[in-house]
Amino acid sequence: MNNKRTARDIALDILIAADERGAYSNLLLNDALEKSRLTDPRDRGLVTELVYGTIQRRNTLDWIIDSLVRKGGHSLDPWVHQLLRMGLYQLRFLDKIPSRAAVHETVGQAKSRGHKGISGLVNGVLRSYLRRVREWELPAEPDNSRTLALAYSHPEWMVRRMMEAYGQETAVQVMAANNRPPAITLRTNPMKTDRETLIDRLKEAYPQAEVAPSSISEQGIVFSGGGNLAFHPLYREGWYSVQDESSMLVAEVLDPQPGNRGLDGCAAPGGKTAHLAERMKNQGSLLASDIHEHKVGLIETNAARLGLSIIKVCRADLRELPDEAAGSFDFVLLDAPCSGLGVIRRKPDIKWSKTPQEVDSLVRLQRELLEAAAKLVLPGGTLVYSTCTMEPRENEEQVADFLARYPEFCPDPAYLNKLPGTVREQAILGDGSLQILPHQFNSDGFFIARLLRQEG
Known part of the structure; x- marks a missing residue:
């Protein structure tokens, strides 16, 4: 990149790439900032704000664009659509940027990338919004899934699911937290x-x-x-x-001991694996398994950096580990593939890429992985199931279904007494399980269940 590229240019390129490639914006952002010549923290901060904010508020911005563009935003070239989103985001949500400056800079980007007609369209849309801004006022207290979806910029299906699971008040708190930048x-x-x-x-x-x-x-x-x-x-x-604070609780709930033989069944990129090994004081053995070959190397690199020699890595599907591994681990961690609805603050793209149908398919996969993990635990051993989502079908309901089919396992609520008082007071505690919502500690949404395989 050359030094003439502004923060807005870089932000727009990231938004275009995320839309075209379906890549996570946080990865594109980190890569772009590392390669950029932006040295002023304010410029780097503006790139981050524009990328995350524009994606976080996408459906609110598209609601406005669709009423200002004759054939709707979908009729525009993708880069023009992204530019309008970014320009409107500055006008509607960034008080520190004067409206005149936001319009001027956005129109300038249109001129540099397209023909005169495009810059005229962009100028017209932004100025029409400023003249008619009251047309897009939302109720001070939205009270249905549509107005809540627009006010807090979440897909309507997701709003309905959160309201069903946690009630409207909590759903609003979760959505507000999802739109705040993470620490x-x-x-x-x-x-x-x-x-x-x-x-x-x-x-x-x-x-x-x-x-x-x-x-x-x-x-x-x-x-x-x-x-x-x-x-x-x-x-x-x-x-x-x-690592996020909520994610750290997974290893703390599992509480592995030095000398244990353990398995992390869906381990990449290896953050929780390393945490387990640290709590084992690098004594014993810990097998880190993951199905994705390109991610296995990340686990090894991370373990080497941290000086953790007990971690052994293999590329494997947990459901296909050899029969001789059955019943041979003191503990198994299944940090299952999930919808990721608890990490929207860090990956706002999740709001727009996930569908209810995908959640259904993940529930089936999680069920299969839990069955495979159960076979690997020694009698008297521990199975911990965790996800970074708030969807009950993937969490409490998944565990309840598992326990109904595997009576040799039971919940282990004893660990709850070991949790910090703040967690016991604010998190949602079940029978041997823990659900953290994003607004409770300004951390990721996480579910953790600790199960024991009974002896005899």
């Missing part, structure tokens, strides 16, 4: 340091940042207002990993 959270590697020492070192390196211990994970650190922590020497030396 950066780190997991301390106790094989290298302790949390207090790491916090002190990070404060020295980033004096402008806020660095504080997590209230929900004993290894967690919440970091905001600093640089890219993946480039710090302490990261390369394995002092910490970047």
